[in-house]
Amino acid sequence: MRELHHPPRECLELTQVLHALSDPIRLCIVRQLALGEALACGTFCETAPKSTMSHHFKVLRLSGVIHQRSEGTSCFNTLRRGDLDARFPGLLDAIVREEVGACGNSVWEEDSR
Amino acid sequence: MRELHHPPRECLELTQVLHALSDPIRLCIVRQLALGEALACGTFCETAPKSTMSHHFKVLRLSGVIHQRSEGTSCFNTLRRGDLDARFPGLLDAIVREEVGACGNSVWEEDSR
DNA sequence: TCCGTTGTTCTAAAAATATCGAACAATGTG
DNA sequence: CACATTGTTCGATATTTTTAGAACAACGGA
Numbered sequence: 001m002r003e004l005h006h007p008p009r010e011c012l013e014l015t016q017v018l019h020a021l022s023d024p025i026r027l028c029i030v031r032q033l034a035l036g037e038a039l040a041c042g043t044f045c046e047t048a049p050k051s052t053m054s055h056h057f058k059v060l061r062l063s064g065v066i067h068q069r070s071e072g073t074s075c076f077n078t079l080r081r082g083d084l085d086a087r088f089p090g091l092l093d094a095i096v097r098e099e100v101g102a103c104g105n106s107v108w109e110e111d112s113r
Numbered sequence: 114m115r116e117l118h119h120p121p122r123e124c125l126e127l128t129q130v131l132h133a134l135s136d137p138i139r140l141c142i143v144r145q146l147a148l149g150e151a152l153a154c155g156t157f158c159e160t161a162p163k164s165t166m167s168h169h170f171k172v173l174r175l176s177g178v179i180h181q182r183s184e185g186t187s188c189f190n191t192l193r194r195g196d197l198d199a200r201f202p203g204l205l206d207a208i209v210r211e212e213v214g215a216c217g218n219s220v221w222e223e224d225s226r
Numbered sequence: 227t228c229c230g231t232t233g234t235t236c237t238a239a240a241a242a243t244a245t246c247g248a249a250c251a252a253t254g255t256g
Numbered sequence: 257c258a259c260a261t262t263g264t265t266c267g268a269t270a271t272t273t274t275t276a277g278a279a280c281a282a283c284g285g286a
Contacts, residue, residue, distance in 0.1 A: 162246050
């Protein structure tokens with residue numbers, strides 16, 4: 001398998017990291033990875049097709065949020081916690097922390113387009 | 114001017130907040146507002162057309178990041194720091210904090226599409 | 227070597243976002 | 257009232273992002 005590109009720590013951009021984390025599927029992936037274990041791509045969300053998941057992993061990797069390394073036929077993912085904490089202190093903790101806040105209404109309820 | 118809709122604190126969604134903050138213009142707005150003052154829409158980014166800015170303010174408002182109140186012909190914006198800190202502790206601080214990290218390379222340098 | 231597993235890439239299509247000019251609304255001032 | 261100021265809304269276009277099927281590549285095991 002070809003060597004995967006990972007942007008170095010100094011090149012991480014906050015806007016790209018935030019965008020990567022602003023998708024529900026990707027946020028879910030990151031939260032699972034935040035538990036610490038390296039997890040293969042296949043261990044997430046069996047409902048979505050593989051190509052879709054592959055896309056999300058790529059977005060996470062290219063924004064610098066995760067590190068991917070292939071081992072055999074699998075691809076193990078880890079959170080780049082050190083790099084993220086160094087560049088954006090407190091960000092990961094704030095995002096991974098479980099929050100409650102249930103509300104049935106949509107943000108777009110009124111005043112939407 | 115019509116009363117503007119602001120989602121209540123309990124309805125804020127992390128993914129929407131992150132998406133709102135993942136745009137460079139909007140991030141810039143938020144950082145200026147983080148200094149504490151209420152600022153009119155016109156005080157930001159004179160280069161972009163008003164309709165574009167209006168759109169960005171709307172995204173920020175509907176995601177719950179800012180509060181807008183009209184006063185005369187102006188529209189004053191403030192950060193909803195209390196609500197954001199309550200729902201997503203540490204998030205705003207992490208995002209507003211100035212970071213250094215200069216790197217000429219694009220994240221998409223290799224392995225892009 | 228022949229399969230099964232795992233994941234990527236290609237491609238197309240759909241959906242969501244962003245941009246911005248033009249028209250409009252609300253307010254304040256001369 | 258006429259007019260300037262400030263900002264919103266509408267409409268059209270362009271760009272980006274998401275989704276997912278199909279073909280493919282790499283690896284491991286029988």
